[in-house]
């Protein structure tokens with residue numbers, strides 16, 4: 828990664844997690860949220876969580892991603908439960 832300039836969101840996206848790049852990413856994300864009209868500091872709002880998406884109606888990339896993962900997980904659990912119930916029904 829010699830060509831990557833540290834302290835940029837670009838470097839962070841390339842996988843660098845050094846302090847400079849993490850901070851640059853945080854600043855860029857905050858700017859992005861502001862551009863969407865999302866308040867920067869909302870009590871209890873933690874980005875990248877399903878609560879951020881559902882409770883705080885945040886629609887930033889991180890919260891949308893968390894919501895997507897949570898929904899996928901929920902569907903997988905439900906599908907597993909349905910399959911188990913079906914198996915149990917057949918076993919009788």
Ligand SMILES: [Zn+2]
Pocket residue numbers: 833834838843844845846847848
């Ligand atoms: Zn870096």
Ligand SMILES: [Zn+2]
Pocket residue numbers: 873874875879885886887888889890891
């Ligand atoms: Zn968010």
